Amino acid sequence: MCRWLAYSGTPVLLENILYRPRHSLIDQSLHAKMGVETTNGDGFGVGWYGTSGTAKDTPAVVREIGPAWSNRNLREIAGHVRSHLFFAHIRASTGSAVQQTNCHPFRHGRWMWMHNGAVADFQRVRRDLVLAVDPDLFLHVEGSTDSEVMFYLALTYGLADDPPGAVARMAGLVERVGHEHGIEYPLQMTVAVTDGLRLWSFRYSSQGASRSLFYSTRVETLRSLHPDLDFLREASDDTRLIVSEPLGDLPGVWNEVPESTYGVVQPEGDAMFSFAPALPA
Template sequence: MCRWLAYSGTPVLLDSLLYRPAHSLIDQSLHSRMGVETTNGDGFGIGWYSTGLPTPAVVRDTGPAWNNRNLREISSHIRSHLFFAHIRASTGSAIQQTNCHPFRHGRWLWMHNGAISEFQRLRRDLCLRIDPSLFADIEGSTDSEVMFYLALTYGLDQDPPAAVARMAGHVETLGRDHGVENPLQMTVAVTDGDGLWVFRYSSERRSRSLYYSAEVETLRGLHPDLKFLDGLSDDSRLVVSEPLSGLPGAWFEVPEATYGLVRGSGDFLQPFVPLTEDSVAVP
């Protein structure tokens, strides 16, 4: 599987989160504690938004993140208020740039940890459901990218939670029609540069790990010695596959079958239930 990180809040240098924490995403690329694999070395990617520009930038490569000099160089110079970072452990698809996350379409970024079970058997039927106007933009061969384009087909621009729920419902329905007992495993982050939505769900109700950071005000009270927190606004938030540190009170697990629009304060989580075509009209 994979590990990922999504940040929204006060603009920060990417390396402050990718490299500096004790159990940073770069450390996780070699020493993951909660993933299916300890090593996530089948490529990496970062995507970020810059003020005033309509679409995000994306940099992806097929090598491991831990020894990539270009990633180290640019992450110490890029400052962003919203960015994604992903380290990949392939579940069978080719190791190539077009299969590395995050995936981009227009202003949207998408990244995923998990898998569609028996994807190769389901792939043709899944792809046939993608809007023909979107299909030509698919570049890679992963289940993750197909999930993204299904969500776009189901109205990601209008209602992200409903679109992802429809995507999940379609994958489960099709999978079970083909005799796949537990078709879907996913933790997903998706953003349009303004909102940031995260999802944790699996058909067997044993989803991959996902955590979110405590509110900045809470962290300041618990750890007043952390100077890094002084420059952060109260709406700054992190969502990660596994915690970047062992600081007490800093991390909370995203519950099973849950989604949320990430905001700086308050309880942003809601139950996530896949929607089938019987329960909602298909656009």
């Protein structure tokens, strides 16, 4: 499987989040504690938005096939790029090739997507799923992963207008096709998706035993718990991190996302809702 993080809030140097925490994502690339694999060295990617924060922004995406822990270019980028919203992902392949086009995050227009988990027996169901992708969108599929197909299915089912509904319809199709092929538990996913203004995250699996996912406590609460942390004095109240596993062990910082749940980080206030697949029309 994989590890990932999504950041939204006060513009910050990427290195402050990717490298400096005790159990940073870079540390997790070698020493993950909650993933299926301890080592996540089959590529990595970062994607970030500029500081204007408008709906017209498209994210920059850098993806490489080597491990994150030794990549000098990633270290260079992280020390110079500042963003209010960025994704980072370290990959452990579930069977698809280790190649640049299979690394997360995936981008289409202003949208970014990353995933931890798997479509079970993907090679058996791949043809049926790919045929459901809108033909115009299919032209943009570059790699061979289940994660990218999931993204383009969500785009097909209306991600631009209704992200939770589109992801639910994508999950519903994956489960329906999987069951038609005799697969008992077709889908395992934690997903992050953003348009550069809002950030949605989803935790779901057909078996009801999803991969780990956590969100950070509100900043004003963290300031009262940890008044000695310089970063918290600079962070806005709406700063939020969503992670596959906690970046450290400070008390009160991390909260587990409940099973079969999605959340949205947005200017008008964060919210969390139950999540269930829905059959597409």
